Amino acid sequence: MRKFFITFFMTLGWTGISAWASSSPQENDMGHLMTRLVLQLAVVVISARFFGFIVNRYLKQPRVLGELAAGMIIGPYALGSISLPLLNQPMFPRLEAVLPVTPELYGLAVVASIVLLFMAGLETDLPTFLKFSAIGSLIGLGGVVLSFVLGDLISVLLLPGVDSFMSSTALFMGTLSTATSVGITARILSEKRKLASPEGVTIMAGAVLDDVLGIVILAVVVGITKIQSSGTGVEWGKIGIIALKAFGFWLFFTVMGILFAKKLSKGLKWLKSNDAIAGVSLGLALFLAGLAEMAGLAMIIGAYVVGLSLSQTDMANELRERLHGVYEFLVPVFFCVMGMLVNFATLKSILLFGLAFTACAVFAKIFGCGLPAFLSGFNLRGAFRIGAGMLPRGEVTLIIAGVGLASGAIGQDMFGVAIMALLIASVITPPILIRSFEGSSGIRSKKLIKEDDKGCQIKLEFPSIHIAGFIRSHILDAFHSEEFFVHRLNLDSQIYHIRKDDVFITLIQDKNIIRLNTAFENKQLASLIVAEEILELKELLEGVSKLQSPDNICEELVTGLFKEE
Amino acid sequence: MKKTIKKALSCDNIILNLKSETKQGVIEEMISHLKSCGLLRDKEGALKAVLEREKKMSTGMENGIAIPHGKTDTVDSLIAAVAISRQGVDFECIDGKPARIFIMTISPLSQTGPHIQFLAEVSKLLRNPGARREILNAIKVENVLKVLKR
Numbered sequence: 001m002r003k004f005f006i007t008f009f010m011t012l013g014w015t016g017i018s019a020w021a022s023s024s025p026q027e028n029d030m031g032h033l034m035t036r037l038v039l040q041l042a043v044v045v046i047s048a049r050f051f052g053f054i055v056n057r058y059l060k061q062p063r064v065l066g067e068l069a070a071g072m073i074i075g076p077y078a079l080g081s082i083s084l085p086l087l088n089q090p091m092f093p094r095l096e097a098v099l100p101v102t103p104e105l106y107g108l109a110v111v112a113s114i115v116l117l118f119m120a121g122l123e124t125d126l127p128t129f130l131k132f133s134a135i136g137s138l139i140g141l142g143g144v145v146l147s148f149v150l151g152d153l154i155s156v157l158l159l160p161g162v163d164s165f166m167s168s169t170a171l172f173m174g175t176l177s178t179a180t181s182v183g184i185t186a187r188i189l190s191e192k193r194k195l196a197s198p199e200g201v202t203i204m205a206g207a208v209l210d211d212v213l214g215i216v217i218l219a220v221v222v223g224i225t226k227i228q229s230s231g232t233g234v235e236w237g238k239i240g241i242i243a244l245k246a247f248g249f250w251l252f253f254t255v256m257g258i259l260f261a262k263k264l265s266k267g268l269k270w271l272k273s274n275d276a277i278a279g280v281s282l283g284l285a286l287f288l289a290g291l292a293e294m295a296g297l298a299m300i301i302g303a304y305v306v307g308l309s310l311s312q313t314d315m316a317n318e319l320r321e322r323l324h325g326v327y328e329f330l331v332p333v334f335f336c337v338m339g340m341l342v343n344f345a346t347l348k349s350i351l352l353f354g355l356a357f358t359a360c361a362v363f364a365k366i367f368g369c370g371l372p373a374f375l376s377g378f379n380l381r382g383a384f385r386i387g388a389g390m391l392p393r394g395e396v397t398l399i400i401a402g403v404g405l406a407s408g409a410i411g412q413d414m415f416g417v418a419i420m421a422l423l424i425a426s427v428i429t430p431p432i433l434i435r436s437f438e439g440s441s442g443i444r445s446k447k448l449i450k451e452d453d454k455g456c457q458i459k460l461e462f463p464s465i466h467i468a469g470f471i472r473s474h475i476l477d478a479f480h481s482e483e484f485f486v487h488r489l490n491l492d493s494q495i496y497h498i499r500k501d502d503v504f505i506t507l508i509q510d511k512n513i514i515r516l517n518t519a520f521e522n523k524q525l526a527s528l529i530v531a532e533e534i535l536e537l538k539e540l541l542e543g544v545s546k547l548q549s550p551d552n553i554c555e556e557l558v559t560g561l562f563k564e565e
Numbered sequence: 566m567k568k569t570i571k572k573a574l575s576c577d578n579i580i581l582n583l584k585s586e587t588k589q590g591v592i593e594e595m596i597s598h599l600k601s602c603g604l605l606r607d608k609e610g611a612l613k614a615v616l617e618r619e620k621k622m623s624t625g626m627e628n629g630i631a632i633p634h635g636k637t638d639t640v641d642s643l644i645a646a647v648a649i650s651r652q653g654v655d656f657e658c659i660d661g662k663p664a665r666i667f668i669m670t671i672s673p674l675s676q677t678g679p680h681i682q683f684l685a686e687v688s689k690l691l692r693n694p695g696a697r698r699e700i701l702n703a704i705k706v707e708n709v710l711k712v713l714k715r
Binding site: 478480481482483500521522524525528529531532535538539 | 622678682
């Protein structure tokens with residue numbers, strides 16, 4: 001099998017390269033540019049997937065680390081710069097521009113970052129955040145402020161040429177330090193069944209504010225950098241205007257988005273096709289990303305705002321499902337291209353700074369999030385769990401670093417530091433988090449545990465798992481025909497989320513038992529739909545019993561199957 | 566959903582004083598009324614759909630409420646009617662009492678859209694004893710509509 005893969009990739013590479021080499025070598029020729037793009041993309045997609053798989057399967061680390069490593073290995077600062085025989089030039093020639101990769105390839109990575117942040121916004125759990133908003137806000141704020149200040153200060157202290165807290169490099173390093181990516185935490189807590197624990201929900205609530213603050217800070221920092229690059233010094237008036245503009249843009253579109261989300265969702269439903277709805281939603285994310293850039297902010301802010309607004313609608317799960325393919329294709333490209341931007345030559349000189357920066361970032365998250373958690377009623381164990389849960393960094397760190405590198409605010413050395421911090425944080429978080437969640441409760445004050453809203457449950461027991469499965473599929477079809485969005489949580493379990501406007505129902509099939517959980521006000525709807533489907537089953541069973549001779553039918557069907565020819 | 570209730574119900578499809586005294590009679594009278602309002606093309610098709618559903622299990626609920634309904638492609642969109650029987654009709658209700666308020670829905674079989682959800686929303690309104698009393702005491706169709714569109 002391995003031999004087959006090696007031969008296959010070699011043939012693929014040889015054929016592609018030959019094709020490119022035989023095409024017109026005119027640099028500005030559109031055909032040549034596109035050929036180069038698709039060949040580069042092919043190498044990026046295959047390498048990212050391959051390394052992602054290896055790292056995940058054999059090193060038990062997140063796939064993203066493999067994708068980043070793939071970029072570093074095949075990029076213009078490593079193997080990509082080697083001239084290929086038939087090509088007479090490297091696959092990823094090192095460009096003497098701000099970014100070492102081609103604008104076409106970087107453009108794809110930018111689109112990928114928009115998709116990523118749109119999906120991140122779509123996954124935001126605003127109700128959980130609002131429920132735990134007080135503690136969540138304190139924890140998110142604590143982590144962001146301390147991370148930003150320490151990230152900025154350590155750059156001023158240790159980096160030559162950075163002498164002011166307001167210098168664009170220091171500001172970007174501060175911003176890089178703030179971003180948390182709780183995807184890894186969420187996965188670990190979900191596996192350990194701790195996601196619904198007080199620490200779990202607090203981390204998730206804190207992460208929402210962390211994301212929002214991080215993005216607003218990025219908007220302000222991008223604005224300040226633009227002023228500074230235009231030759232003007234630090235003008236607090238202008239900075240104030242930028243901060244207001246950034247926060248205003250975010251606040252305006254978020255509030256409008258949340259207020260009009262239902263109307264928007266209703267308008268989109270007019271398209272009558274879930275694929276069309278997903279396409280238009282992504283189009284809106286791209287549109288608002290463009291608007292944000294035109295307003296002098298970062299593109300990802302617009303994409304995130306559209307995702308956040310649509311996260312509260314009944315079609316959020318459906319959108320995630322429909323766009324999953326786009327996400328799975330583009331996101332490894334993003335991480336791989338980001339890996340390609342790492343210049344190893346610059347890393348040697350900043351290795352110590354990178355370690356100091358990472359240590360500061362880890363300390364800032366554990367202390368900055370842990371202290372407010374401790375003051376809010378968690379004990380030391382609980383506070384540490386929350387701090388550790390906020391440690392991982394991922395796509396947002398990379399996007400911020402990419403924006404900084406493209407705008408010239410940070411150099412390739414600091415980009416390398418960002419990658420280093422990401423790699424270290426992603427590797428150390430899982431074992432720390434798993435160990436921290438062992439042992440007793442993390443709560444000091446019982447006031448923290450709020451009772452869930454009173455809901456109701458409909459429980460039905462059927463004679464067999466098959467009948468339960470049959471009824472379940474009919475109930476889901478019935479909800480679907482009433483224009484509800486039905487989403488299966490994962491393939492390993494029979495848990496479904498059923499949503500339409502404000503109605504939210506969870507259906508769980510556990511062997512021969514079906515449970516429907518919902519708010520008390522939706523009991524009538526759930527009961528009537530289930531009742532109608534049981535009546536259908538009754539009719540079906542009566543129909544089967546009326547079959548004149550089911551045994552004869554079966555006998556006829558199987559007779560002759562093993563007859564000798 | 567409130568919009569669907571508002572859209573589907575008007576003064577035209579409310580019968581304040583049902584004359585029929587039997588279950589079959591009530592269903593036929595309501596369907597005839599929908600036909601006379603111009604909301605229904607095929608009276609027979611609708612009647613068949615509602616009666617077939619009744620055959621499976623009576624839609625007589627509790628507290629004098631019944632929700633006869635059916636799905637048929639003889640309608641293009643959800644249509645609804647509300648009727649009140651002053652004397653009450655034996656509708657084989659779960660609590661054995663006569664039914665006095667009837668909510669009927671007929672929706673297309675091969676199209677998606679609210680059907681049970683409509684009935685559930687109206688039933689939710691009628692859980693309130695005050696709302697039921699107001700409907701039963703209504704002397705004008707406007708009063709009934711006002712309660713249902715609240």
